[in-house]
Amino acid sequence: DEQTLPYYDDLRFMSELVNSQSLDKLNPEDYSAIYFAGGHGAMYDFVQDPRAAQWILAMTKMQKPVAAVCHGVAALTNQALEIDDQVFVEGKTVTGYTNAEELHVGHSDHVPFLLQDRLQRLGANFGEAGPFQSHVQLEGRLLTGQNPQSTKELAETLADMLLGEAE
Numbered sequence: 001d002e003q004t005l006p007y008y009d010d011l012r013f014m015s016e017l018v019n020s021q022s023l024d025k026l027n028p029e030d031y032s033a034i035y036f037a038g039g040h041g042a043m044y045d046f047v048q049d050p051r052a053a054q055w056i057l058a059m060t061k062m063q064k065p066v067a068a069v070c071h072g073v074a075a076l077t078n079q080a081l082e083i084d085d086q087v088f089v090e091g092k093t094v095t096g097y098t099n100a101e102e103l104h105v106g107h108s109d110h111v112p113f114l115l116q117d118r119l120q121r122l123g124a125n126f127g128e129a130g131p132f133q134s135h136v137q138l139e140g141r142l143l144t145g146q147n148p149q150s151t152k153e154l155a156e157t158l159a160d161m162l163l164g165e166a167e
Helices: 011-018 042-050 050-063 071-078 100-103 114-119 147-164
Strands: 034-036 065-070 134-141 143-147
Touching: 034 050, 034 071, 034 143, 042 050, 042 071, 050 065, 050 071, 065 071, 065 114, 071 114, 071 143, 071 147, 100 114, 143 147
Parallel strands: 034 065, 065 143
Antiparallel strands: 134 143
């Protein structure tokens, strides 16, 4: 949108994104929250990355926000999050890219699983709005957004949460 478009032309900002550090070189104690962005790659990378799971568990233990949007919500399905047979998302209300959205864009054959199905199979309560409408779910310090249209709302909700703590 008009608010974010200038960032694409900001060489310093884009350089920071391209040269971001790996989670294993950072300490969760130094951060106020973690935000997992979407994209189909998240369905492969976040699900299998033990560092992503370690950060989710560390942030949760420190009662710091964990946010994820669109396909980035797949990070919450990482098997390394299962502790003592307790699945991280079990009983939690979350959202993420829906089956209907995946089918609509014709990518259901390009992902290893349908995110909505996997979250529900793991015992999550899946909340959703209509396809491609902004929708954010809050479950304590866990914030999830349904799709790319939810990115701004999720970021603003997370910022409000963090700013509310600063007061």
